[in-house]
Amino acid sequence: MSANITIHYCTGCNWLLRSTWMAQELLTTFDGMVDELTLTPGSGGIFEVWVNDERIWSRKDQGGFPEIKQLKQLVRDRIAPEHSLGHSDRQDQS
Template sequence: MLATSSDELSEVALQPGTGGVFSIEANGQPVWERKTDGGFPDITELKRRVRDVVCPERELGHIDRKGS
């Protein structure tokens, strides 16, 4: 994530938890929640969702073109 969005992200942090919790937030907004979204995201989907929160106008190159 830092390689793709280093100008937009000031930090990437991991917080240990228990009970099967796996969630990702960007700027305080939920990006992925294991129970709601069904498992764990692949990197392409995760990059797209983080981008949509932190800088929606930015293109992700080949990642955006694949879905078109």
């Protein structure tokens, strides 16, 4: 499955650098699986990540920013559940 990813970030909060770093991480991790990654400037403290029109992260709802490992897992679970994230993959909790 291919993906369209949007990172919607607040310009007033200066979250552009965080957004571009997360975008780079996702593009590198999911090389060949992402058709489009869009950075969308906004206001009001917004920070949301959308995959194929499904919101997978909202700073307001989740109370902060995702760790990059967590964000990669959320994206992977939607676009390529079989894709290994290597050292960033979930560890079984036994």
